[in-house]
Amino acid sequence: MSVTTTTHLNFRGEARAALDFYRSVFGGDLAVVTYQDAGGASDPDEGNQVMWGQVAAENGFRVMAYDVPARLPYDQGENSLFVSVRGEDTAEVTAYWEKLAEGANVVQPLGPSAWAPLYGMLKDRYGVVWVLDVVSGYDG
Structure with a gap:
């Protein structure tokens, strides 16, 4: 299952x-x-x-x-969820980032980080926070 x-x-x-x-x-x-x-x-x-x-x-x-229908309460909230997109291909993740970034508020620009070859966070034009990164090997 x-x-x-x-x-x-x-x-x-x-x-x-x-x-x-x-x-x-x-x-x-x-x-x-x-x-x-x-x-x-x-x-x-x-x-x-x-x-x-x-x-x-x-x-x-x-x-x-x-x-959400008008008869029900709705509050977009702040930091209520992140959508994480993780890939293995830098070019593919970068292409997603570039499209999502149109009209977005960039929280963390896409670039190398201590934990991933590529990482970035943005709030898109619909208020959804996206975290994109490229998978890195973990050698703990």
């Missing part, structure tokens, strides 16, 4: 745009079900918002997202 985990991000009306953006960064297929599609729109203004969405790429990248 195997188990996988997928980061599930919550938004207020920005889930589709965020998923489209992450697909443009990592590639893959986008699947979206709106509240209207599922017959679950309690507020007609929210009918086209995302009830369930996912980007799934062949390289293993997966992220899910939805729009």
Whole structure:
């Protein structure tokens, strides 16, 4: 038996745009079900918002997202989660970084660190904090 985990991000009306953006960064297929599609729109203004969405790429990248309905509390929070992307190829990780960095607030510029050949942290235009790094060998 195997188990996988997928980061599930919550938004207020920005889930589709965020998923489209992450697909443009990592590639893959986008699947979206709106509240209207599922017959679950309690507020007609929210009918086209995302009830369930996912980007799934062949390289293993997966992220899910939805729009929290207005009737429920929502607070984007501060440092409530980081999404970690770890790769073995410097060029691949750098390409992801460059795309995510558009419109982002860079917390730690992408570069060598004491624990990885390449490491960086940014808060993207949707308020999600991403940590990207290149795997290094551990010789403890």
